[in-house]
Amino acid sequence: MYRSPASGKPRSRPWWGYAWLAGLALLAACSGAVKTGAPEKGDSLVVAQRLWRDAAEIQRKDMAARNWMHCAMLAYHASEADDAARQQQAQAMADNCTHELVGYLLDQEPVPWRPHTIRVVDEPLRVVFRDLPDSLDDGPVVLGRADEVTMPPVMGERFTTPGYGVPLVGWRAPCRDRPICKLYPPDGVTRALTAWVEPGDDGVAQLVVTGTRKHPEMAIGHRSVPLASDFSAPYAALFDRSHINRLALWNLLGGSQFAQEEGLYLLQDYDPAKTPVIMVHGLGRSPLIWARLTNLIDGTPELRARYQVWHIVYPTNTPVLLNRMYVQRMMDRAWQVLDPDGTAPAHQDMVLVGHSMGGVISRLMVSDSNDVVWKAVFDIPPEGLKGTPADIATLDSVFRFHPYPGVSRVIFLATPHLGSPLADSFVGWLALRVVHAHAPELEALHRVVAENGTHENPLLAQDYASHGLSSISTLRAAQPVSRAAQSLMPAAGVRYYTFAGDLPGTTPPGDGIVPLKSAVIPGAVSTTIVKDGHQLYLNDEVLAKILDILRQP
Structure with missing residues (x-):
């Protein structure tokens, strides 16, 4: 019923009015069925394409999501075709619809x-x-x-x-x-x-x-x-979540939070058949320096098939030899979990990559100290010292070590094998006064030295008194223990490669932190010198060469 404009009294609607309303309703119903209802039968790819187009015009996201779901299903069926061109079209349509559907679902949940x-x-x-x-x-x-x-x-x-x-x-x-x-x-x-x-x-x-x-x-x-x-x-998502760079710098100044992050970390699930590439960062740094190299290795199919990337996090404020022991323990604990029997191919073939102080640690990891380092500290063997067995065993682990089994290659980036003059400069002097190391092993050293003062190297005692004991002090070329450790070279059978920076105008020649004569050591399979500073882990020429090394058998 409707009202006459003139009288306002109700009267019967003409038949054509009802027909017109019914037509509109039918049209709306048909339109809704095409856009949001279950897809009609027919060529699955054609229907999927129509659902995709219709979804773009639907205002309600849930209705559009239903179209995307049906579209992806139909395109999946169309992908089963034997025709290559049809397969390609169907796959593109399935991916488009799934992409939008996943976006909608993730917004909802x-x-x-x-x-x-x-x-x-x-x-x-x-x-x-x-x-x-x-x-x-x-x-x-x-x-x-x-x-x-x-x-x-x-x-x-x-x-x-x-x-x-x-x-x-x-x-x-x-x-x-x-x-x-x-x-x-x-x-x-x-x-x-x-x-x-x-x-x-x-x-x-x-x-x-x-x-x-x-x-x-x-x-x-x-x-x-x-x-x-x-x-x-x-890895980009993990990089975004990480706050470890700030902790690494704070660790140098004595912060303790970094200790909670220390360890060896897998960036992919462990594969017993893949060679581990174990990356060791330098002073005041974190594993995030390896972002580009990690991405290159994992992004190159032939290298991704051969290698798995592991990152080391260690306290960079402690002496180098102590860090060598820490890294050894991290690797031991990892292998005890991953391959306690020691039979996996991955356990027999490892690659170490070290930057700066991490390179020094990596060299010591593949060296045999014999009694060279020990004699730079004490003039009698461990069994002749006074002290608790636990303290003496700790010092024995720090100053006497063997090549880590299973490491076959080492790559050194900007590594101060012979120390760095920066440690003796004003910057080094300042760093010595703000960088502090706290470790139970250092306490053990102090206790043993207190009971065996007559057997301690007097030059070392003098150096400790004037420069303290930290990562900075042990990078000084004249430091007695460091000088002894500098003579240790990778064991026979370990292939190693050196990379060094040579900035024009730098005196002495080098990357501004590590001199060339300290970064380049004899016996390397190859030595690469680039016109760049200390951050060689960002140098494209260096990274390309590392990938070439990893491609080798």
Whole structure:
């Protein structure tokens, strides 16, 4: 009924008015069915493309998400075709729709994910975890699209692999309930994942999330298809979360928080068949200096297939020999967890990469001290000293050591093998007064020296009295223990490579911190000198050469 404009009295609506309203309703219903309802039968790729186009016009995101879900499912079916051109079109459509669907779902559920069922409007979508990395496989995982992870400039280029699916990054806090948990970075575990949509056995849509290192391919129909991956995004996400650079600098000044970060950390799940590349940072630095090299190794397929990157975090305020012992203990603890029997190929073939003081530590890791260093401290053997057995055993571990078994190659970057004159300069003098070392091993040394003063090297006692005992003091070329350690060279059978900077106008010639005569040592397989400063871990020529070295058998 409607009212006459003139009288205001109700009267019957003409038949054509009802017809007009009915037509509008029918048109709206048809339009809604095309855009948001279950897809009609027909060519699956054509329908998927139409759903993709229609989704762009739908205002409600949940309705658009339902279109993307159906689109990804239909495109998956179309990917089973034998025609290569059709496969390519279907894969692109499946990836586009999955990309948008995942973005919508992550906005709705930003919390850690477990396998569960989501309702997209009125239809179910199962989330399925398949072959996740072991480090993510026992708990909820925070998911993010890899293309939304910002690459820090220091990492260089982003390395991606084309293929089926949408690259993701999975993150979770480190576990606490297993020995291997101590080998995961304190800022969490990040891993490369890939997601796609496929029908379940009952026809219900499934969002599959899988690890791309374990299974870089998926099966569609009768063929294997490579998965899309982004191997830069996980490390970039970890880099973004880390606050270790600030702690490293604070550690030099006596801060204790850095001690909580010390250890050896795996950046990928352990693989017993892959050669570990163990990176050791320098004074006042952290593993973040290795961002570009780590990204290059993991982003190069042939190197990713051969190597796994491990990072060392150690206290850079303590003396070099003490840090050598710390690094040895870190590696021992790691292998006790990963390969207690010592039979894995990875255990027999390791590569050390050290920058600056980390290079000195790396050289000492592959050297045999015999009694050279010990005699620079005491004039009698350990068994002749007074003191507790524990204290004397501690000093024996610091001053007497053997090459670490299984290390086959070492790469030295800007390493002061013969010390650095900067330690004797005003800057060094100032650093000696602000850099403080606190360690139980140093307390043991003080106790033993107090009971055996007549057997201590008098030159060393004099040096300790004037310069103290820290990482800075032990980088001085004239320091007695350092001078003894400088004579130690890598053991026979260990190949080593040296890199040095030579800045024009620098006196003495060198990178401004380490002289050439200190960075270049005899016996190296190759020596590379570049016109650059101390931060050779950012030099493109140096990084390219390191990759060439790693490509060698």
